[in-house]
Amino acid sequence: MKHLFVLFLALVSLNCFSQTEELDNLAIQLAYESSESSKVAISIEIIKNLIALKDFDKALKHIKQSEKLSKKLNSDKKLAQLLYYKALILSLKDDYITSVNLLNKSKALSIKLNDSLFTAEINSKLGAIQIEHGDYKQGIINIKKGIIQLESKNDSPTLSEAYNTLASAYKNINQFENSQKFYLKNIEINKNLGNREAILQTHIDLAELYIEHKHYKEAVFNFENALTLLDTKNEEYKGRIQPQLGTAYINFKNLDLANRHLIEGLEINRRLKNTEGTIHSLNGLAELNRIKRRFKTAKKLALEAKTLGESINDKQKLLYSYRLLKDLDSLQGNFKQAYLWQSKYFTIKNRLDREKEKKEQLARTLDAITIENDDLKVSTLSKIKVSTVANTQANTPFKLAFYVLIIVFAIALLFLISISIKRNGLLKDIRRLETKNRDIELENKSILEQKEHLESINDIKDKLFSIVSHDLKDSLISTKEFIDLLKDGSISQDEFRSLLPELSDNANNASLLLFNLLNWSKSQMQTLVSNPSLFDIQEVFYEKIKLIDLKLQSKNIQLVDKTVKDVVYADRSMVEIIIQNLLANAVKFCKSGDIITLSNHISNGYALITVADSGIGITEENQRQLFSKNSISTIGTNNEKGTGLGLSICKDLVELNNGRIWVDSTINKGSSFYIELPKDKVKTPELV
Known part of the structure; x- marks a missing residue:
């Protein structure tokens, strides 16, 4: 009857745990195993697999049954293991206090058994749980105890986890050197283990530590190493790396590389709906555009980052956004608004500084603590107790x-x-x-x-x-x-x-x-400011030709109009100024009998406008400074005078309308001025 009951339990287990072949095999072994000690051992293996599959409720049922058998067998070793796994499950279920109590009970049994390796593993896990719940002081002490024992036993996988947890803890309390030391140790140990994924993750963590402490050269080195280890399809890691790598390149003044990484990071994080990565990318692009003096685009990006930062209450990223907005408004003369951003900036900064001060105080406390092995600690406590009893009577007169x-x-x-x-x-x-x-x-x-x-x-x-x-x-x-x-x-x-x-x-x-x-x-x-709209460029030519008609007749200049109807997207009044200046210049530098030709056509999706003349041409030296603010006025063919400002104005107005202007000229053969303007609304280059 007893065997039938065990078989029934095994069949139930087999039905519940059929997710993996290993669980199936373990369930069959458990059904036919007669030794109670072996049953507990098999149950522990099943528990490990269930924890890996996050099936915590079934794992707890196995632990409950196995605990009864372990107590019956008086097996402290198996009971210590069961308490350990139960503590892990309760920690994942956010039952912190019970989890810590169970780990301490498991550790007491392990010390009693003199199992230093398992004691080290318990110490490491106990420290990790304590750190996760904010008890950095006791957590770091326990992890350090674990590391001392693990290093002596050369248990590499558990040691790697301990190094990583300790490095992260030191990072959180602003102990840069200690954090760096244990991250580097973790990389070395995982190189020996051949664990590519762990090396990749640690390179990223280490790079982020360097970014936080403004060691940008080391940050770039580690981010680039991480990218070489990364599977190109893994967008989650790329979304985390690219914005920070772009920010590091900004501090190197390598703006092209910074722009490439930041744009790629923004696209990936928006696709993944990763708010933190999106904020980081937007702040980086805003900083880049501020440096390039594209203030309008920079402010738009910084405002978007600020809004997202407020939605998730990310103080560090909000601090960055407020600082950017303050600088941008200050540079543009909006001093009242800049003052408001400054106030918000210091409100958050003061709060973060207070938190930093607490962490630094905790770090100083930790530096003063010496770590002892548990057996040494127990021995010391025993000596203290003996000494106390011996001296009780002697101290009575005092x-x-x-x-x-x-x-x-x-x-x-x-x-x-x-x-x-x-x-x-x-x-x-x-x-x-x-x-x-x-x-x-x-x-x-x-x-x-x-x-x-x-x-x-x-x-x-x-x-x-x-x-x-x-x-x-x-x-x-x-x-x-x-x-x-x-x-x-x-x-x-x-x-x-x-x-x-x-x-x-x-x-x-x-x-x-x-x-x-x-x-x-x-x-x-x-x-x-440009106020663009759609209009027919041919209409502008017709209007401006009328203004120079008398001048053309007086100088005996022929005008050939090859323009066609075509829509451009720009500020019409600005385009009129540009065309008027170019036509006036063409007339100015033509002699009697020369020809001015006007034309327009579509090129690469843009409207290309040409004002060409067969006049006296422009020297190469003058072409180089033709559009600059320092250009010198040249006398026309009929001694017409000017200021030299016309083409400088044209360049400014063309660029305000997302276009470009250039010239092709040969002495005594004439000049051709080309203007490229968008045909419809286009995105700003920084956001493409």
């Missing part, structure tokens, strides 16, 4: 003195508490003053940046006036002289009419000069 000392100690303690309270009050006052000082520093920095910005604008103004004053003065004086001649009667009405074309040219030149000056100065002051 009881009165002892009580006096306690009273003195209590008075001293009250005095120290009073001092501590006063000290804490002073510290709070100091912190408030520090916060005010930081706010004042921010205001001073903002004022300095505003001063530098105003000085820059003033320099631009001085330069502009120095460039245009002469030409503008000549045009206005010439116009005034014509009017004075007519007023004084020095010339007849017929003579005045013959001079009207020249007077008109002077007025047009002054008008165009002021028009270019206004738009260029606005662009330099960062107030010119």
Whole structure:
């Protein structure tokens, strides 16, 4: 009857545990095993497999039955193992207190059996559980005990786990050197074991430690090593590595590599819906665009990162986003908003600094602790007990003195508490003053940046006036002289009419000069904003050809219009300024009989506009500085004057509309100016 009952249990086990072949085989062995000691051993193997499969309830049932048999057999070794596995399961079920108690009971049995290897394993697991629940002090002590024993027994797999847990614990309490030491030990031990996955994971953990402490060279080295070990299909690891590697390359000033890794990291993390990785990528790209002075794009990215950071309350990433937003608004003159970001930044920073201070205090406490083996500790405690019993009677006459000392100690303690309270009050006052000082520093920095910005604008103004004053003065004086001649009667009405074309040219030149000056100065002051829309580029050509018709006739220049209807996506008023400047330049540098040709067509999905002339051409030296702010005005074929600002304005306006402009010219053969503009709304290059 007894055998039938065991067989029934085995068949039930076989039905429940048919997930793996090994469990099936163990269940069959258990059904036909007659030795109770062997049954417990087989049950322990089944329990291990069930824990691996996370079938905790069935594992606990086996543990309960096996505990009864172990107590019946008086087998402390098997009971210690069962208590160990039960503790692991309860830890995974978040029953921390019971789990720790069971591990301590298991360790006591293991010490009694003098099983140092199993004691080491228990110490390591006990330390890991304690650290996981915030008890770093006792957790690190227990793991160190385990490591001492495991290193002496050369148990590599368990030692690897202990090294990794200890390195992570030291990382969390800001003990950089200890954390680095145990991560490096873990890499070495896993190289001997040939555990590629563990080496990969440790390289990433070590790289993140280096990033945290600003050792960017070492971080890049470890991240690159991790990528070489990585299966290309494993996007989860890539999503974790790429944003941090991109950030490290920013600190190396390698912006191209940083951009590549950050964009790839953003794409992967968005695809995986990994919020932390997405925030890291967005912050990195925002920092990159800030460095490249693409403030609008940088702020958009930083705001998105800030919103995601607030949704998961990630203080470290929020700190990064607030700092970026403060810098961006400060650089753009939004000092009020910058001050608000600064306040949020310091609110989080002060909180993190307090947490860091607690961790550093814990780290100092741990440094003062020496680790002893359990057997040595038990021996020491025994000696203390014997010594206490032997000296009890001898110490009786000194009881009165002892009580006096306690009273003195209590008075001293009250005095120290009073001092501590006063000290804490002073510290709070100091912190408030520090916060005010930081706010004042921010205001001073903002004022300095505003001063530098105003000085820059003033320099631009001085330069502009120095460039245009002469030409503008000549045009206005010439116009005034014509009017004075007519007023004084020095010339007849017929003579005045013959001079009207020249007077008109002077007025047009002054008008165009002021028009270019206004738009260029606005662009330099960062107030010119593109408002793109879809429109027909051919309509712009028709309007601008009418404005130069008289000039074409007076210089005997032929205009060939090859333009076709085509839609572009840009700010129409800006495109009109660009076309007007290019047509005016073409007329200016053509001689009698020359030809100006206008055309447009589609190229690589963009609208390509061409203004070509058969005029005097441009030297290679002048071509190199043609679009710069320092370009020099050149006299036209009929001694037309200019400021040299027109093409600089054109370049600024084209780039504001996500386009580009370039020239191809040969002396005495002519020049061709090309403009490439988008045909529809495009993404900014940083987000592609």
